[in-house]
Amino acid sequence: MQSITRELGRRVTEAMIAGFGDQAVGVDPLLKSTQDPSFGDYQANFAMGLAKRLGRRPRDVAAAVVEKVDVSDLCDPPEIAGPGFINFTITPAAAGRRLQAVPPTADGVTDRVGIAQSPSPDVIAIDMSSPNLAKEMHVGHLRSTIIGDCIARVLEFEGHVVHRINHVGDWGTQFGMIIEHVRRTHPHVLDDPEHLQLGDLEAFYVEARRQFDADPRFADAARKAVVDLQGGDPETLAVWKAFCGESLRHCHVIYDRLDVRVEDRGESFYNDMLAGVVQELGDRGFAEESDGAMCVFLDGFTNKQGDRLPMIIRKSDGGYNYATTDLAALRHRISALGATRLLYVVGIPQKQHFDMLFAAARKAGWAGEGVELTHIGFGSMLSSTGKMFKAREGGTVKLRDLVDEAVERAHKVIEASEQDPDKRRGLSSGQMRAIAETVGTGAVKYFDLSHSLGSDYRFDWDTMLSMDGNTAPYMLYAYARIRSIGREAGVDYAAIPAETPIVLEHDCEIRLGKTLLKLPDVIDQAAREYRPNVLTDYLFELSKAYNLFYDRKRGVRVKDASPESVRLSRLRLCDLTARSLKLGLHLLGIGTLEQM
RNA sequence: GCGCCGGUAGCUCAGUUGGACAGAGCACCGGAUUUCUAAUCCGGCGGUCGGAGGUUCGAGUCCUCCCCGGCGCGCCA
Structure with a gap:
């Protein structure tokens, strides 16, 4: 499955150059999916900007490109709307063809749902989790751990070599x-x-x-x-x-x-590199002594008196601190691991530290032009009342206790469901425990990852465990339901022949099919912008599209649809939805359930 | 004082290098069930996007100032 925005973007770019020559070279066609279906499925927004540069009217510029662009195999004839938007509506036939071309699942490997790997893999080091070994892990480590894991999974999926470095605190007084x-x-x-x-x-x-x-x-x-x-x-x-x-x-x-x-790698690992870091920075004139401490002074950093702010790399007592260790670790990741992208999944309060660390590494030439240094900062997890997250007694909450409670709460929901004669599935106690484990841990992860990284969020059990809304249980339910439909229909999804046509006729089929086609773009964006919530938003959209497709009143029949070609087409849609959900949840670090 | 991050519907939150009338969930109101898993679906209600200027064909998004909240700012990490 290929990205549609990339495909359309390529063709629009060709048409732009055909129409405007050199003046259009390097101009981004600005292709994105539309917010409102009445504007079609995708839109190109370049015309307003390009028209300004050319001194022409936006709609004329758009018209010139529409005339040259050939998308007849994908879309209805493009339409120009508003000030100069170009709208593309994918035809159901083209959507069906693209979906049909998705290869079947292969055993034993992660199902890529037909999405290709990056042709140019990078070596990436992600600094994540990193608890202090002197104490037990607490809720403060949750975000770095699961956000880092998610980003690592997405980048690994794209084909990169990822080192998930657990920079644990194993040194200090x-x-x-x-x-x-x-x-x-x-x-x-x-x-x-x-x-x-x-x-x-x-x-x-x-x-x-x-x-x-x-x-x-x-x-x-x-x-x-x-x-x-x-x-x-x-x-x-x-x-x-x-x-x-x-x-x-x-x-x-x-x-x-x-x-x-x-990969556990304690701070102590870098101990014998610290003296060298200070020595070299000193020798090269990047560090100087100030009040007995060795300091690196960087442009643009000042303290509360407005004086220049030091990054202390050796204390006046001769000891080293975290800035020194981080510099040594940074060098090691580049020189020994060969990483060209260094990511740090650490809370926003430490932003200044990373700004200085990166500036120092650039200044010293340890991180060259070709090396990306990114602090993936995230907000705090707050209690439901908006205060810092604390146990009832006031201390920090152990991460283990949080996970236990999540699973326990999920288990209660399942038990209650089994008590209800209308809902009971006849699950064994072992099955109930297994489901609770996936739902409970999944709910915590999903709730966290569904927020935009930068903002603080309020931890709320009822919301994250709700069956309604943008939650793990909703997604897991949609998945389990699809798997159940396959069993009920007596088909093994994986065994449906790959050449079976997918025909999108009913509105809900078209909507589901077009939503499925967005998956490559979504993963791409999540990877490019380090944004897990792009994935969760998409999974919610996909689940809603599926639930509508399957709705008693507004949807279509699947199991007993006829003729057989329609039934098989719809079963393939079910399968592709399940595979997409499974992949999306997998990238979030959440397992799936065949039954719940 | 300087700096960073926030302020969007009653509540919790989205909002893609500036793009079409600002979206979702919860809550509330109303509708759908002779069940392919209704743990669902559909509709309604609800916002001067903290405030004021500015840039722009177009601003929740960019710039300036102000208000409110959180955090950081020399030898902890």
Whole structure:
């Protein structure tokens, strides 16, 4: 399945050049899908802008292009409307042909629904999730984890090589008290460091902190542990390593549950590169000493007094901080991983840090012209009352608890449904648990990803678990329903011959077919703009189109449609819808259900 | 003080390098069910897009100023 806007855009561009020669070279035809079906399916908006440059009337410019453009195999004759819009209406026959050409699913690989990969794959490093290992993962890590996963999935789908880098916090002074606390509570840790087990990481951290504050001898030991750690003392390193391993295992329980894959790479990995970073920046005159600290000063950054704002890369006590680590990591991703696109899925409050980091990397020449550096910032997750998200007791909410509650709530909905004689499906308790897991985690992810990245959003259980509206349950239901129709019709969708014609006649068939054709454009836009909600909006549109297609009153019959050619055509539409939904949800990191 | 991000329907949110009368869900009102999964569908109600200027053929979108909210601003990450 190819992008229609690209196809139409190519032809319009040719017609523009045929009509206006060099003056039209490089002019974007501005092709997009229309908002209102009365304007057709796609529109080209270049005429107003081009007319201005040419000193001509927009409608005349549009008319000249319409005269030259050949789209008769795709559309009705293009129409000029308003100030100079050119409207294209895809013919049902052309839409049917394009859908029919989508190859069938192949076993064992991700169904691409006929969408080609990028001919020029990039190596991309995505900085995502990145919790601090000293503590348990909390809700603050949710957005980076699932947004990063979604963007990684989309870019991987496009054929790029993606490193999902989990830049975990495994270094710093707080590990001193952790190490000391491990020693005291698990005295035999060194005998078997791989099998250190901690039931509650958060409680462990809190207790370590309490001891540190309450017991001077503990505090001294903790400080000594920091020194030993930095000095490379083997025994201290072993304890530290054992703790980090255990903490990572806790993280991966959640990653597995959320079906998120990451490459763990702790900050400590870059430790022996830090001195070199500072040395080189200093030698080349990009960094200078200020109040005892080594600082990089960059144009355009000032502090509250209006003085230039430093990026501190070595503290006055000789220690390094996150700016140094991030610079080292950036270099490593470019030079060692070969990445040409570095993405950072980190909250908006850190925007200034990334602005400075990128500016410094450019200045030092570590990131050249050909390297993209992008901070994919996102807003905060707020409670339903609009405040910062906190547990009832006031502390942070563990991510694990959030996921548990989501699944539990989904399970209750399913149980209630099974109690209702009109709704019950006769699910086993095992099936109910499996469905609740997909619906619960899917609901949380979908709700998050359906918001535009930049804005804060209010976390609301009832909305995200609602069957109505732009939610995971609605989408999952639409998918399950289509799969059920296939079973009821006694067909294996995958076995319907690929040459079976798809004929779009009824309005709801035409609408569904044309919506299906938008999928490549949607994925393309989501990838280009790093915007998951482009995908969710589309899935909602597709689900609505399908539900209308299948509606008792306004839709068409499928299972018992006749003649057989119409029945098969509609079953293929069902199949393509299911495949598109499955692919879209997969790119969001959400699994599908054959039944719910 | 400087900077960043927000302010769109009663509520929660979309709005694609500026494009056609500003969209959706929830809520509310009304309609459709001898069920191919109604966990659905259709219709109605509802907005001077925070305010004021400006640029433009055209502004929710760009520029300036102001109001309100959140966040950041030298050795935490």
